[in-house]
Amino acid sequence: MNTPSILHKTRNEYQPKLPRSLKNGPQVRIRENADAGAAYNPKDIGLLFPNTRGLPPVTFVPGDMPGYAPLNIGVILSGGQAPGGHNVIAGIYDGLKACHPDSKLFGFLGGPSGLTDNHYRELDAAFIAPFRNTGGFDMIGSGRTKLEKTEQYEAALTHCKALDIRALVVIGGDDSNTNAAVLAEFFKERKAGITVVGVPKTIDGDLKNDLIEISFGFDTATKVYSELIGNIERDANSAKKYWHIIKLMGRSASHIALECALRTQPNHTIISEEVAAREQTLHEIVEDLASVVAKRAANGEHFGVVIIPEGLIEFIPEMKALISELNDLMAKHEAEINGIPDMGAKREYIAGKLAPRTAELYRSLPRQIAEQLIMERDPHGNVQVSLIETDKLLVYMVEDVLNDMKARGTYKGKFKTHTHFFGYEGRCSFPSNFDADYTYTLGYTASLLCMNECTGYMSSVQNLCDAAENWIPGGVPMTRMMHLERRHGADKPVIKKALVDIDGQPFKTFAAKRGTWAIETHYIYPGPIQYYGPEALSEMKTKTLELEHQ
Numbered sequence: 001m002n003t004p005s006i007l008h009k010t011r012n013e014y015q016p017k018l019p020r021s022l023k024n025g026p027q028v029r030i031r032e033n034a035d036a037g038a039a040y041n042p043k044d045i046g047l048l049f050p051n052t053r054g055l056p057p058v059t060f061v062p063g064d065m066p067g068y069a070p071l072n073i074g075v076i077l078s079g080g081q082a083p084g085g086h087n088v089i090a091g092i093y094d095g096l097k098a099c100h101p102d103s104k105l106f107g108f109l110g111g112p113s114g115l116t117d118n119h120y121r122e123l124d125a126a127f128i129a130p131f132r133n134t135g136g137f138d139m140i141g142s143g144r145t146k147l148e149k150t151e152q153y154e155a156a157l158t159h160c161k162a163l164d165i166r167a168l169v170v171i172g173g174d175d176s177n178t179n180a181a182v183l184a185e186f187f188k189e190r191k192a193g194i195t196v197v198g199v200p201k202t203i204d205g206d207l208k209n210d211l212i213e214i215s216f217g218f219d220t221a222t223k224v225y226s227e228l229i230g231n232i233e234r235d236a237n238s239a240k241k242y243w244h245i246i247k248l249m250g251r252s253a254s255h256i257a258l259e260c261a262l263r264t265q266p267n268h269t270i271i272s273e274e275v276a277a278r279e280q281t282l283h284e285i286v287e288d289l290a291s292v293v294a295k296r297a298a299n300g301e302h303f304g305v306v307i308i309p310e311g312l313i314e315f316i317p318e319m320k321a322l323i324s325e326l327n328d329l330m331a332k333h334e335a336e337i338n339g340i341p342d343m344g345a346k347r348e349y350i351a352g353k354l355a356p357r358t359a360e361l362y363r364s365l366p367r368q369i370a371e372q373l374i375m376e377r378d379p380h381g382n383v384q385v386s387l388i389e390t391d392k393l394l395v396y397m398v399e400d401v402l403n404d405m406k407a408r409g410t411y412k413g414k415f416k417t418h419t420h421f422f423g424y425e426g427r428c429s430f431p432s433n434f435d436a437d438y439t440y441t442l443g444y445t446a447s448l449l450c451m452n453e454c455t456g457y458m459s460s461v462q463n464l465c466d467a468a469e470n471w472i473p474g475g476v477p478m479t480r481m482m483h484l485e486r487r488h489g490a491d492k493p494v495i496k497k498a499l500v501d502i503d504g505q506p507f508k509t510f511a512a513k514r515g516t517w518a519i520e521t522h523y524i525y526p527g528p529i530q531y532y533g534p535e536a537l538s539e540m541k542t543k544t545l546e547l548e549h550q
């Protein structure tokens, strides 16, 4: 462990808030909620998950604690880092020990591969202490291994049995929780007696639905990015000579971009879901941005701030069609493509196999972008959008349009740019008080779901806009969130991602104001996350959560 900073030591002392129903330890009873079943593709999902489908959501309400027996739990951190992961583990540990002091917690190291390769360590109070309320996943590490082969499930079963592990908690995003649901089904079918519980993690904020209000990490990450964007806005407004094009993480959905836009009021923000809904072409997106630059220039303002969501490329209809064709093609001809060492030859080979219209588009892209689009997919079959330089692509294209406008005499001005990519900067920050409390409660609740053998459930905490003591802990069956999606050229059951709802209040609020923010300068400088001091600062929630639950 590195030398702790003063803030690190101070945060270790912070006692996360728990809902009233969990405050006195696990004096709770489980209550089933009526509404059951899968919300999407119920037939397909029901067939794929015959043992874990159709379960009812549950909540924990104050009551007499049943006499729990000792239980060994295994925990896995999976996928990209998100602030609060350590507190989920601390919450599981405290909940588990409160239920029975002889219970044990084992951490599988380096993500799901720790489970299949049997790399683990026991997590005790002394080991966990310096990680309480800190960011990062370095307590046990994370990984993106997909659990999909029977050998992996068999190995997981063998390793859990060897440690007498009777419950497994998977802390992850949509793909990782899909792994958890599949594992729960496998264990149930085998009558293994091992409960599997998921925890909703991802800074992207796209693992949410009617019963999961938000994934953890979104609150902190967006506050970090908003601080940085605010600082850049102030620099832009001071120097008045640069356009800053900021790409923000969010592999698919634009929740991060939208939240940061609401917090900082930049001049232009692209929301991928709107692009898809309006079927905007790449050219139209570029024209829109160029027109904002030109209008500001006409007012003598040769500076501005633009937010672009990382996942944009996959939402532009013609690019989406290209990527989907590329995905299938790369899955089908993997060996041949990997066997071509020269990038130019690889591009040509691929272009030759595409349909004529998509091939034309592919050939028209700048070389770097064309190469970035054919980079290796992640283990879940996703394009690694964080490696595609959409920000630079837009800058080249906007420059071209502005040059044309200049030639026609419709634009006079300078377009000096800086591109930025904010993603990793926000994933390991000390969690905000909201995320520290939320994750600790999610972990504590997960331990209760394990104790009550609620397999195939995701830990949930509802009523998040209210004070923590009024939060409602419970569990939501994961099959309820699943649908079929095309991955690696085949239809696979996965937890459905929640995209930005362009009829929802957060988007509508943004859309009502963006015209003014574009031409005039209405920047907001949010400053850094506050952990102490006035509640208005230290307990502040995201605008997205507030507007969605208004």
Ligand code: FBP
Residues within 6 Å of the ligand: 078, 079, 080, 081, 082, 172, 173, 174, 201, 202, 203, 204, 249, 250, 251, 310, 385, 386, 423, 427
């Ligand atoms: P998760 O969905 O696993 O939480 O990861 C989210 C994310 O941070 C995305 O925003 C980003 O595109 C991706 O991870 C980057 O992946 P990696 O950490 O492998 O570079």
